[in-house]
Amino acid sequence: MIPGESPRPEGSPRPDPLQRADAAGSEVDAIVVGAGPAGSAAALELARNGHSVVLLERGPFPGSKNMYGGVIYGRILDTLVPKWWEEAPIQRWVTRRQTMMLSGDQALTIDYRSDRWGDPPYNGATAYRPDFDQWLADKAAEAGARVVCSTTATGLIHEGEQVVGVTTDRPGGELRAKVVIACDGANSFLAREAGLYENLDPANFTVGVKETIALPSEVIDARFGVRGDHGVDIEILGCTGGVPGGGFVYTNRDTVSVGLVLSLPELAKGDKRPEQLLHQMKQHAGIAPLVEGGEVREYSAHMIPEGGYEAMPELIGNGLLVAGDAASMCLAAGVWLEGVNFAIGSGAAAGRATHRAIQRGDTSAEGLEGYRTRLESSFVLSDHRKLREIPHLVMGDLAQTRLPGMACGVAEQFFHVDNPAPKPGLRRIIRSEMKTNGVRFRDLIRESVKAIRGFG
Amino acid sequence: MNPKDTFLSPVVAACIKWVDLRPELDSVQGTLAPSRRGGGFSAADLSAAETALSIAEAWSGTAVLVCAGPANADRSLLEVAASGFSRTVRVDIPGQLETATVAELLVRTLGQTDLDVDLVVCGDMSYDRSSGAVPAMLAHHLDFCQALGLLSVEPVSAEPADDHTIVAIRRLDGARRERIRIPIPAVISVEGGIATLRRAALDASMGESAHTDAEVEVRGGHSHGESDPPRTTPWRPRARTLAGPGGESAFDRILELTGSLSDTSPPRTVKADPSEAARMIMDSLAEWGYLGSDD
Numbered sequence: 001m002i003p004g005e006s007p008r009p010e011g012s013p014r015p016d017p018l019q020r021a022d023a024a025g026s027e028v029d030a031i032v033v034g035a036g037p038a039g040s041a042a043a044l045e046l047a048r049n050g051h052s053v054v055l056l057e058r059g060p061f062p063g064s065k066n067m068y069g070g071v072i073y074g075r076i077l078d079t080l081v082p083k084w085w086e087e088a089p090i091q092r093w094v095t096r097r098q099t100m101m102l103s104g105d106q107a108l109t110i111d112y113r114s115d116r117w118g119d120p121p122y123n124g125a126t127a128y129r130p131d132f133d134q135w136l137a138d139k140a141a142e143a144g145a146r147v148v149c150s151t152t153a154t155g156l157i158h159e160g161e162q163v164v165g166v167t168t169d170r171p172g173g174e175l176r177a178k179v180v181i182a183c184d185g186a187n188s189f190l191a192r193e194a195g196l197y198e199n200l201d202p203a204n205f206t207v208g209v210k211e212t213i214a215l216p217s218e219v220i221d222a223r224f225g226v227r228g229d230h231g232v233d234i235e236i237l238g239c240t241g242g243v244p245g246g247g248f249v250y251t252n253r254d255t256v257s258v259g260l261v262l263s264l265p266e267l268a269k270g271d272k273r274p275e276q277l278l279h280q281m282k283q284h285a286g287i288a289p290l291v292e293g294g295e296v297r298e299y300s301a302h303m304i305p306e307g308g309y310e311a312m313p314e315l316i317g318n319g320l321l322v323a324g325d326a327a328s329m330c331l332a333a334g335v336w337l338e339g340v341n342f343a344i345g346s347g348a349a350a351g352r353a354t355h356r357a358i359q360r361g362d363t364s365a366e367g368l369e370g371y372r373t374r375l376e377s378s379f380v381l382s383d384h385r386k387l388r389e390i391p392h393l394v395m396g397d398l399a400q401t402r403l404p405g406m407a408c409g410v411a412e413q414f415f416h417v418d419n420p421a422p423k424p425g426l427r428r429i430i431r432s433e434m435k436t437n438g439v440r441f442r443d444l445i446r447e448s449v450k451a452i453r454g455f456g
Numbered sequence: 457m458n459p460k461d462t463f464l465s466p467v468v469a470a471c472i473k474w475v476d477l478r479p480e481l482d483s484v485q486g487t488l489a490p491s492r493r494g495g496g497f498s499a500a501d502l503s504a505a506e507t508a509l510s511i512a513e514a515w516s517g518t519a520v521l522v523c524a525g526p527a528n529a530d531r532s533l534l535e536v537a538a539s540g541f542s543r544t545v546r547v548d549i550p551g552q553l554e555t556a557t558v559a560e561l562l563v564r565t566l567g568q569t570d571l572d573v574d575l576v577v578c579g580d581m582s583y584d585r586s587s588g589a590v591p592a593m594l595a596h597h598l599d600f601c602q603a604l605g606l607l608s609v610e611p612v613s614a615e616p617a618d619d620h621t622i623v624a625i626r627r628l629d630g631a632r633r634e635r636i637r638i639p640i641p642a643v644i645s646v647e648g649g650i651a652t653l654r655r656a657a658l659d660a661s662m663g664e665s666a667h668t669d670a671e672v673e674v675r676g677g678h679s680h681g682e683s684d685p686p687r688t689t690p691w692r693p694r695a696r697t698l699a700g701p702g703g704e705s706a707f708d709r710i711l712e713l714t715g716s717l718s719d720t721s722p723p724r725t726v727k728a729d730p731s732e733a734a735r736m737i738m739d740s741l742a743e744w745g746y747l748g749s750d751d
């Protein structure tokens with residue numbers, strides 16, 4: 001995609017024509033690799049600040065290679081694209097959030113809804129990534145970034161210690177820049193090449209699989225209890241057949257996204273296949289009525305860096321920054337699976353830090369140190385630091401297998417009417433369910449303390 | 457034929473059509489509705505683009521890209537153009553039009569003197585289940601010779617340049633193939649598998665190449681909203697009417713269908729000049745009963 005000379009947003013500085021001429025000699029201020037949310041946010045910030053920036057994307061258009069569950073938390077966009085909700089390609093506004101625990105044929109759901117989330121400035125929204133990523137990349141293009149698609153960055157160019165550009169898979173494919181921002185997603189090839197990841201542990205990754213199932217929008221409204229452009233976000237525990245992970249169901253306008261997130265090492269053992277597990281989850285009595293009769297339109301899979309704070313690489317090199325999933329910044333903390341907002345937040349911070357470094361004429365690791373400061377002072381690193389224990393807790397045996405069984409068992413006994421026998425006391429029910437599900441009091445206390453500390 | 461006076465630098469036009477790559481198919485009605493998600497060019501059209509570039513290179517000519525499509529084709533078009541086309545022209549066609557209308561609109565552009573096209577290379581089919589007849593119609597309107605559905609294309613340079621020809625292979629019925637020599641000016645169409653469009657150089661993809669004018673020239677096509685009525689009938693391959701076999705019993709009918717036990721004249725190879733060969737073909741067709749008495 002080659003952007004036209006579209007009008008620039010009001011009040012933003014005009015790109016320096018000299019820098020643009022520079023670009024013609026294949027030397028630009030910054031190269032951003034990957035037109036996902038992180039890359040487009042970085043390119044947008046840089047272009048708005050008048051820099052020549054090339055945004056490289058290996059897919060035929062931004063978003064073409066990207067998938068996720070389906071919910072974007074757009075608050076971080078407020079500063080980048082004011083009133084973004086008036087133009088972003090949104091499917092539905094999430095007004096209802098549920099956390100569901102499945103066990104056997106049982107399901108226990110905590111359900112929260114607020115119609116206020118269906119009005120500006122909104123909270124979460126469902127969107128298709130090919131639409132959303134393209135929209136955000138278009139914003140960068142409108143601001144003056146060059147978005148070059150169907151082009152894969154194949155390596156870094158070094159001059160001494162300094163990264164000075166990238167090689168690509170196109171003929172004549174070397175491109176030089178003062179700073180390279182790696183936003184190339186999970187398992188970042190560029191960050192690894194630069195030696196920023198000390199060790200990549202497969203245990204820090206999950207595989208997400210998803211089906212997009214078409215249903216008429218009135219059917220979705222009726223089944224999920226919403227109207228108009230309001231939608232539902234359901235996070236699910238206990239639906240992964242013993243493989244650590246979780247599930248989700250999200251509503252789009254006339255499709256439903258149903259998926260699982262599964263531990264990579266556990267899947268690698270090879271006795272369970274993701275599509276089988278997804279099929280099983282769709283058969284569960286808690287899920288089947290939501291999706292039955294729909295037509296599967298898409299099946300997709302993608303890796304998620306779930307390790308959180310502990311699994312992040314060095315974020316800064318000489319002439320190089322890493323943002324978004326490339327830096328393992330996806331927040332996967334049980335009830336939260338947020339990656340897009342963290343990608344946008346970190347991408348924008350990388351753009352701003354690069355702008356400052358170029359202004360000061362120092363794009364060494366030291367000159368780019370502002371990136372870390374910006375991240376530390378924003379939600380990106382503070383949330384990750386605060387919630388650093390949570391990914392392990394959520395992927396642990398207790399949360400994965402025993403807790404959903406125990407919670408469903410307690411609910412069953414509590415709500416079951418067994419007259420003429422009198423109602424059992426809650427304490428007795430909990431004790432018996434703990435025993436049935438192999439939950440030791442000690443473990444429960446220990447994990448609860450960790451959770452209270454972890455969630456802050 | 458409309459041979460030009462000079463062929464100093466032949467102009468080879470790749471003529472392609474922007475289509476919806478992921479149309480929604482109504483499985484009951486068989487109708488296609490545009491998905492508005494991911495338009496682009498068919499494999500055959502991309503193969504035509506590469507073929508045009510290679511021929512232009514071999515003849516030291518220029519390659520131009522002519523596309524039938526709406527304004528939102530421009531992005532994909534510029535990506536193809538970055539592979540080495542010196543000019544990019546889009547004939548503005550907003551929606552689904554009848555084949556004849558598309559051909560006429562393209563001819564208006566291809567026939568313009570500023571393009572001065574010597575060879576038009578098309579794909580043999582697009583993905584939108586159209587009739588596939590545009591190349592033949594172009595040849596007809598431009599008064600160029602035509603060779604369609606080619607499997608290989610080899611440009612042959614000659615002195616003087618107006619003697620350039622193309623040696624090509626095309627399919628015949630019964631899995632046979634024929635090798636033909638095509639003089640220019642001509643319209644050819646190629647199958648999707650015969651060539652893969654080369655990767656554009658990075659600077660061309662960035663719209664910075666000195667050789668590429670990264671602009672799409674838009675030529676008048678249909679005015680917006682003036683598209684032909686949408687096709688509502690399901691798509692089916694064109695049917696051929698065959699008479700049923702005669703015969704009293706099933707056995708007789710099978711014998712007639714398969715031609716077993718009937719007298720057949722063995723194939724023979726003849727060598728003849730074109731007019732003699734044409735006469736022999738007509739004689740044989742008449743002998744076999746394919747031509748009526750007044751044909």
Ligand SMILES: Cc1cc2nc3c(=O)[nH]c(=O)nc-3n(C[C@H](O)[C@H](O)[C@H](O)COP(=O)(O)OP(=O)(O)OC[C@H]3O[C@@H](n4cnc5c(N)ncnc54)[C@H](O)[C@@H]3O)c2cc1C
Binds near residue numbers: 037058062
């Ligand atoms: C199943 C699943 C469910 C999820 N659910 C949610 C959710 O509901 N909400 C949420 O906020 N997050 C969710 N996420 C996480 C979210 O998708 C990611 O955190 C987010 O996409 C990260 O954005 P990014 O820009 O860093 O990387 P990506 O979106 O992965 O973008 C990277 C881009 O770089 C390109 N690229 C890669 N390598 C190269 C190269 N060498 N050269 C050129 N281009 C390259 C890719 O094609 C891609 O476009 C989910 C993820 C998965 C897999």
